[in-house]
Amino acid sequence: VLQAWYMDDSNEDQRLPHHKEPKEFVSLDQLAELGVLSWKLDADNPDTDPELKKIREERGYSYLDVCEISPEKLPNYDEKIRSFFEEHLHIDEEIRYAVAGSGYFDVRDRNEAWIRVWVKKGGMIILPAGIYHRFTLDEGNYIKALRFFVGEPVWTPYNRPHDHLPARGEYIKNFVEKDV
């Protein structure tokens, strides 16, 4: 449901796994040290799932919508796919919960190496404000994700470099410079 690994540096198809040789996996605890939180939830019952309800209440995720990525369902599909894969940050958390399909959320570690996080059905991920990241579909070419937000959603991506933003400074202070 949730797996993470360091990426190779080949420029091949972004939808391929891009494992290093040999594979180098990253634990969910290591992700948490970068501020990336994740849960495995019951994706067949998101409406009644007490665990999801608790996460939403504790973190104040009042807003919810559904984002389905497929050529049929997403307007401007090709352009969106391209822009999701541009390295960027947000000034708020990016919260996604895969209820069908799967995809890769790539995040930068402390040393700027790419970690690929494979989120499959039942996987929920929170990227902290200010982390540089990108998204791509995998070879399955489909994801249906719930998107959450605290209050009115703002999805603005700030493509790298946007290091002067307060959210970036906060992220660095909390997760890059901190000894863990």
Ligand code: KMT
């Ligand atoms: C984003 O912000 O990158 C997206 O919404 C795409 C991933 S959501 C499945």
Ligand code: NI
């Ligand atoms: Ni994003």
